[in-house]
Amino acid sequence: MSKLARFHSGFGRLANVEQPLVHVCRLCPKYVPLERRGLPRTRKQIQTLAAKKGGGGKGKGNQKKAGSSIADLLKPKEPWERTEVVMQNLILVENHRRKVGSAILEDIEISEMAKALWEAPFAVLSHDKFENEDPVFTYANKAALDLFEATWDELVGMPSRKSAADEPEAQEDRNQTLEAAAENGVIRNYTAWRQSLKGKRFQIKDATLFNLETPTQKKVGQATTIYHWVFEDGTEGGPAASPPVESTERPSDEEIKRAEESVQEQAALVRALKEEHGLGNDDEEVQENVALLLRRKAKLEALQRRLVAAEAAAAAAESESASAAA
Structure with missing residues (x-):
């Protein structure tokens, strides 16, 4: 016990000592030296093992990660x-x-x-x-x-x-x-x-x-x-505001085709971000591209409404002309 610099009670914890580290465990009747358990004995051995496994150490990557975590904690929360x-x-x-x-x-x-x-x-x-x-x-x-x-x-x-x-x-x-x-x-x-x-x-x-x-x-x-x-x-x-008046001019087939291809291209990009890159709905890049997809879909739907309205107007005009001729 005289070798203990600091003692932490509790199962499975390590306590610092001057020379060999000891395993402190409530279930153990004695303090069992780590070498008997196949564990590193000194602080230097622990640092070496951590470096081999990609953890611990003083690498720049870890400093960046730690700095990023601290920055995240200090970042003001949204309301x-x-x-x-x-x-x-x-x-x-x-x-x-x-x-x-x-x-x-x-x-x-x-x-x-x-x-x-x-x-x-x-x-x-x-x-x-x-x-x-x-x-x-x-x-x-x-x-x-x-x-x-x-x-x-x-x-x-x-x-x-x-x-x-x-x-x-x-x-x-x-x-x-x-x-x-x-x-x-x-x-x-x-x-x-x-x-x-x-x-x-x-x-x-x-x-x-x-x-x-x-x-x-x-x-x-x-x-x-x-x-x-x-x-x-x-x-x-506001969402209940009167929608802007849409043009009644019939869109061209080429215009509708381009809008359809634009929607398909953007939808494929969103799928790729999720399936190939592993991003989720909470990722900013996914949200931005989904918003763009929705805008392209809205544009396509507006063109389709114009097409239906133009065709209905043309049919009504043809019917009226036929009735007048009769």
Whole structure:
């Protein structure tokens, strides 16, 4: 025992000693020298063995890996990765299901919900009404931050009353909506004027406001989902916005063929990244190429709709001409 510089109790651990290393084990009645177990005896032997196996040592590769791990640990987390945000999202999702009567997002695993809600195409916000006399925003997803022209740190913690114009009429209208939701549990399809942190005004449409309650039925806030918004210049946004008017001109066969080949080429690239390179859906390169694939598919579908519409219009015109001739 006098040779032990440091002692760690526990099964299967190694303790440092001045000369030979010993194996410390609760199941062993004595400290058994490592040479009897065929294990390296000294620190130098351990370093040599580790170097042969590709581990340990002081190689540059290990330094880079260690540095990368430390950098990953020190990297600030995205809002959706924070524990308190995840827990808040779970309350929001459950209350949407109970109050609104539907899932806020379909076919999403609960473990992926925080990220999916953060990346949703519609705006999601919440504030701590019932908990604060002057409620502040407690959550805003990426679409909401873009809409209000703010960062997470700028919007979250800001009094939610500042989302409306600082005018008596605008504030009174907003307060009436909040109180109606507080009493009824949910308000659907409401419309109101709001403003970004940079002063840009927009009208929210197809919005739903609902209360947030804990499993013990304690009211802790309200959340809103916004699917459609219109700026003062008429520009629309959100997944429920009116789609842009597509051209009615018939696309050429060559144009459709090129679009089909483009989709097939991109789909093959995505498959290769997964099957040949072993990348998964969470890898950035896969996500970028899947996004490009979806854009190419959307372009092909738009061309196909134009073709169908053009052929229908041509058939209708031919039928009308035949009727007029008769």
